Amino acid sequence: MTAHTVQPAVSRFPFIDAVKAIASQLIVLHHLAFYGPMSDYARAISPGLITWLSQYARIAVQGFLVMGGFLAAQALARDGRPVAKPVGKLLWRRYLKLAIPYLVTLLLAIAAAAVSRHLITHDSIPDAPGLFQFIAHILLLQGVFGFDGLSAGVWYIAIDFQLYALLLIILRSADRIWPERPGCARGCVIALIVASLYVLNRDAAWDNWAVYFFGAYGLGAIAYWGTRPGQTDWWAIATAVAAAVALVVDYRSRIFVALLVAIALGLSRCSGIIATWPRTRLLAWLGEISYSVFLVHFPVCLLVNAVFERFVQHAPAIQFAGMLLAWFASIACGALLHRAVERRAAGWLKR
Template sequence: MSAAGAVPVSNGVGDKQYVLINVLKAVAAQLIVLHHLAFYGPMADHAWPLAPDLFSWLAGDARIAVQVFLVIGGFLAAKSLSPHGLPGLDHPLRAIGRRYLKLAPPFIVAMLFAVLASYIAGAWMDHDSISAPPSLLQFGAHMVLLQDVLGYEALSAGAWYVAIDFQLYGLMCLLLWLSGRLGQASKWRWVVPALVGVGVTASLFFFNRDSDWDIWAPYFFASYGLGALAWWASDPKRQPVAIMVLLLLIVAPTQLALAVDFRVRIAVAFAVACLLLLLGRERPALLTGHISRLMQLLARTSYSVFLVHFPVCLVVNAAFTRFAPELPHIQFIGMVVGWTSSLIAGAAFYRWVEVPIGHVFAQSPHADEEKITAAKVSGAGQL
């Protein structure tokens, strides 16, 4: 499975957005773009002698940046669906449907761009990164985010992650709904963190160690669940004993799993969860300075950059293969052009596709249901 990622769906990023999350999303998104530029070539193949160690790292280990998005996804899902970690979600299917409408429409538009990009690139070069024209069934599988489950080739690198994010969010919704069936929130206050802890442990010791599961949410639930636990443990109003128990749910299974089978991706996920636990809720009244504004912009447009960067890089690769000499410095310039073009295209896609589509589907009469549900359970007490 190709390594790319994004859970960087816009969450109303503004001047009061969480600072650390902005920085993590912005940096991780750049690493994903650079990873694909280095991994899929052919520009990187020609530029490789200029910095072999750097290109080797980008083509390999840089893909671990996907863990940042997994953990942030769980962190923000807990914030949105169950801010106090209490059981219950009145309409899980409706919440899952809203998540689909947030993820899928921009994704489908981006897949159309990917098909067009493959057509253009195919006229200029012959390379295995170019996808064949999709069948109707293949494109339909992408529309319902089931392309990997149904065994179809992805139309763009990273398409798998949109499907996994949707699965993980849906799994969290179902866990909250199931926990609410067990009894009153005041009597079952620990059931949600306990269920998530069990899910994290199962993922760490079984699912995440078997690559056959990497098209399903349980494979990635360790990272996602650590993010959720980090949100609940970072609540400053929580009782110290409760914080200690939540910390135990984060630290104990992760460290034991790393001792049994060390995986860099899990170590990175654990580190990100710890950062979010300590600093994830920090958000000053107003971010100032050029760097802060840049981080906000890159974080806000990160999902759009994720969706369109591979088609853009594919066309740039094809153009430099067809029309530029195969000299290392020239091809390195091509990589820089691919990177910057991806950011520009992502900003345009955000402005003209993601935001307008989001406004259309935000008009649903149930658009604020998650906030209403959270408000209903918040009076039942905290852990």
């Protein structure tokens, strides 16, 4: 086995924090626009904006997929070879990192749905979960077993864990089979990117499995491995070209956005601005709390929607103000969750 020991990594990249900040806020606004009833009334004030947020802002999740691959490549194989830690330990730590704040917000989502069902009747409110549905959510297998999500966006947590596991297995397997050829692992990743972009991502039957999303995730990994200050490897450029050709074969806006984010990450690393720009406290803070905001925003928005539907006048301006209130409350609750749960869990895992 030729796996390498862990090397110290840059703790935060301002450029990645900025992309996370923007993507997470777009996801919150998408769900506010997509799920009513506040947006149904507020649409009269700005129909174009709410329609765009409802239909297109969700594509921002592709940014998270690409950045996930980029950061996973850094964590698992900074120099192209996998780190020398047991696979089981790495997967367990990844699960805990994702699941500790996720399980807290899952309970919040169940409670928020129960309160909302008591106040109003609306299609956006999840039903009370059954035992097996709840267990499937704990195991991040709800999509695989066909259960409805208990909160918006929980599918992404399950897919993120699958993608991390898949990348780790590819790296370790290639390292065992071709220990003297570290480029083979990279070649396997590129081959799966191509398979995903040209075949698997074009078939919605695969959308509960990592391979459906590996085109975006793998592009992030290639953006990390294929660039360094002042240099971009030819095979990274070739992978980007293959992704662009896949868009000619079958245009998908989600893949277009993923390719743009991957190129932006690669260029930012090649130029060095990934670690220096932008230097804004707001974006850095929003990027730091982005995962917690992503997790907690749905139960917050659910409760605000229910209260405004039941107790507040249905005038478009007032309901639009309710959407803004839900947006800012999601950020505030995300900051609280980050401080009280996510950051403490991360410190515990490091120790």
